[in-house]
Amino acid sequence: MILNRRGLLASGAALGLGASSLARPALAQGAPLKIGMITTLSGAGGYIGQDIRDAFMLAIEMEGGKLGGANVQVLVEDDGFRPGQGKQVAEKFIKNERIKLLTGIIFSNILGAVVGDVLDAGGIYVSPNASPSNLAGKECHKNFWSIAWQNDSLHESAGQLATNLGQKKMFILAPNYQAGRDALTGFKRLYKGQIAGEVYTRLDQTDYAAEMAQIRAAAPDGVYQFHPGGLGITFLRQYVQAGLLSNVPMTLAAPSMDATTLAAVGDAAVGINLTSHWNSDFDNAASKRFVAAFQQKYNRMPTYYAQQSFDAALAIGAALKGTGGKVDDAEAFYRAMKPAGFESTRGKFSFGSNNHPIQDWYALKVESVSGKPALVTKDKVLTNHGDVYAAQCTF
């Protein structure tokens, strides 16, 4: 909140004085590099933004207030889950604060409203979450980086898992927006069985009783649904309340079953299958260090959103190290960022030709670990998996 207020004050001062950009030294020695974070801190997705912000700050704190040896200052603003507000914040960051490096957006519809402004102004955007298909393919950009995944991979891996699990007839659901439609397309790409039903819900929907009835009537072998954040929690709870989970097993992608969702759904979630690129039980030094530090500082389990944001901070750190803490030269930043010279919490990580990750995907299962439901990592589902859009990308 303090950061928020500081951002507001600074922009107010810039508006009031007009000439403040003259008075302010542009990246003088010692002045910290400003990073703009636009994220969703209110509404159903609010806890995701909190994790994105907290993990990013944790990475900076673990390096003693720096990233890649450079002093950084992060300005955080809420997009209010509204593309229009996200765009306004971005304009303020770019024009008034002269910020070149932005990050933080969770939802692809908000990213869509913001990313054009950032890239057109010569800025760099490092995405800790939203990575829609257009930005990986035809509209890919040298200065747009995805640290999370290309959105389809979440669902391709789940489709592969459903195939592996031998589920012949699936009922699939997602909200009616870009990422939701991508989700079902992605799922169907690697799922080899039959689709018993395909339903698009509303992004502002809170009651799924009508969908539960349709699932029951279709009597599928399994259900695949993609509902991020609070939506997914509501969906799962109602699925359990309708008595469906015991009859129709559910396969999920990571966004539908994070640590927060699990805590909310509780024991009823035991037995659910899902896929993810990371889980808090990963057995590598970077991940263990991150999980321990996050738990100690914030007293809760990090979700995979937190992990992505943490990795985003590390990736930016590695690039800043290469450029000597500068972001003015986008070409130099590109060269420093591309080798992904950071120790990712997910183990193996590299950037594909379109600046999107190439990584492994794992099957997870919700199991009861010492009386509490927990996500347990199982087999590898996909190895060195990139995305199908990279072929369309030329820059």
Added chain:
Amino acid sequence: MALLLEQLLNGVQLGVTLFLLAAGLTLVFGIMGVINLAHGSLYMVGAYAAAVAASATGSAIVALLAGLAAAAAVGMVVEYVVLRRLYARDHLDQVLATFGLILFFNEGIVLLLGRQPLFVNVPEALRGTVRVLPGVDYPVYRVAIIAVGLLVALGLYVLIQRTRVGMLVRAGATHREMVRALGVDVRLLYTMVFGLGALLAGLAGVMTGPILSVQVGMGEQILIQTFVVVVIGGIGSVRGALFGAVLVGLVDTVLRAYVPGLLRQVMAGSEADALGAGLASMGVYLLMALVLLVKPRGLFPAHA
């Protein structure tokens, strides 16, 4: 057939929830002439108070009482502190002030309880499903919501049609100046009506808590549909609110369930789904437009 019946039950259940909210909203607007955008906040306050009480005590009864008491108390305080100053002002001032209240309540909850949504368990006695008809299993809790909603509707009917207070409320809705002229303490009446509306909104919040997630902004999600109900039913009419709410609930649910399927018969799968989802979410607004075209004052206008 079983599917249709289940969908109709879903529609009625959504309808009675909307009714609980719309009844208060329509009374407040009809009698006091105040547009209260913060009505959804009272719903949120009820849900949060119940969620906190439930997690502290584990008792569903305590949670219910806490939710009702908190919503009614907050409602009356809001009426006394803020709205009382706005009766004589025009609607724009009221909209601005009550919109401010929304921001106030949302941020207040964030400060007190954080952004993480809260979750309430369905009370032990109401878990599981019940066979309402051969082949139709329906969650007991949703049946309970329908029952409570209909009981409240009946109770409101008795209160408004058969008691002295109800007589004043009816008179206040149709002949405001005359009631005042006859020496009725209109201020007290207003506070009571507002408290009653808040109580009902709180009840809706308490009951939907175990189905939905209790989160900041939950009031605004349902507020728009509630306004649609009030407009369809006729401003100031509780009977209109009941019929409007059930109508909106049914139309919304049935469209959501069947439009994509019907469209899929005539066009490609994914396009049909996307278009169908879009049409279904427009459905209640189209319904409102249609009703207003035929009956510009709503189905059951209070100020005849």
